[in-house]
Amino acid sequence: MATNIVEALNSTLKRAREYPLLLLLDSIIEKMVEWFNERREKAQNLTSSLTPECERWLRHVWGEARMLAPTQINANEWVVRGGGYDAVVDLQQMICTCKKFDLEKFPCEHALKASGEIGENKIAYKDSIYPVPSQLDWEIPDDIGEVMVLLLELKERTAQDQYVSFIR
Numbered sequence: 634m635a636t637n638i639v640e641a642l643n644s645t646l647k648r649a650r651e652y653p654l655l656l657l658l659d660s661i662i663e664k665m666v667e668w669f670n671e672r673r674e675k676a677q678n679l680t681s682s683l684t685p686e687c688e689r690w691l692r693h694v695w696g697e698a699r700m701l702a703p704t705q706i707n708a709n710e711w712v713v714r715g716g717g718y719d720a721v722v723d724l725q726q727m728i729c730t731c732k733k734f735d736l737e738k739f740p741c742e743h744a745l746k747a748s749g750e751i752g753e754n755k756i757a758y759k760d761s762i763y764p765v766p767s768q769l770d771w772e773i774p775d776d777i778g779e780v781m782v783l784l785l786e787l788k789e790r791t792a793q794d795q796y797v798s799f800i801r
Contacts, residue, residue, distance in 0.1 A: 691745070698742040703750045711747035722747045 642661070649660035681688060701715040709725040720743040722729045733741035740748060 687739075690739075694740065694742050694745055695749075698746040698749070701742060701746045703747050705747075705750070711743075711750070713743040713746050716742065724748055724751065 642664075645664055646657070646660060649657050652660065679685070683691070697716060701713050704712045704714070706712060706721075709723055711722045711724070713720050713722055718731060720730045720741075722734065722744045724744065724747060727738060727744075728735045729741050729743050731741055731743060734744045
């Protein structure tokens with residue numbers, strides 16, 4: 634595999650190097666159009682904003698992060714224990730005491746676990762829950778107020794019924 638773009642182009646255009654300059658430039662343009670079109674088609678089929686390589690890497694890191702135990706210190710900082718190393722993660726500053734998050738600016742297993750926890754907490758508590766107002770304050774539209782609601786007759790369950798429904 635080529636280590637840089639020059640080597641990749643060089644190996645791809647081996648035959649084209651023998652052409653006159655204008656034909657060589659046409660070959661380069663044609664190859665670039667082909668490569669960009671292939672990548673554009675791949676990008677249109679992606680379901681995520683991440684590249685497939687990033688998704689694979691995150692899945693690998695998440696596999697390691699699943700076993701960790703996070704404890705929130707404050708809004709942005711977490712202590713993440715397990716995996717042979719207890720780390721302190723600051724999600725706002727994007728730093729972790731393991732230094733992977735600091736250097737790569739891509740979440741290490743500690744940062745991933747902490748961000749997953751805060752994401753779950755935010756989703757779980759993002760909406761406000763208001764108490765039900767007094768019936769005196771209810772505004773019920775006429776068409777709803779006229780609907781007849783039938784109540785079901787419930788029979789009393791025995792201990793045997795409860796046991797049977799529990800084991801099903």
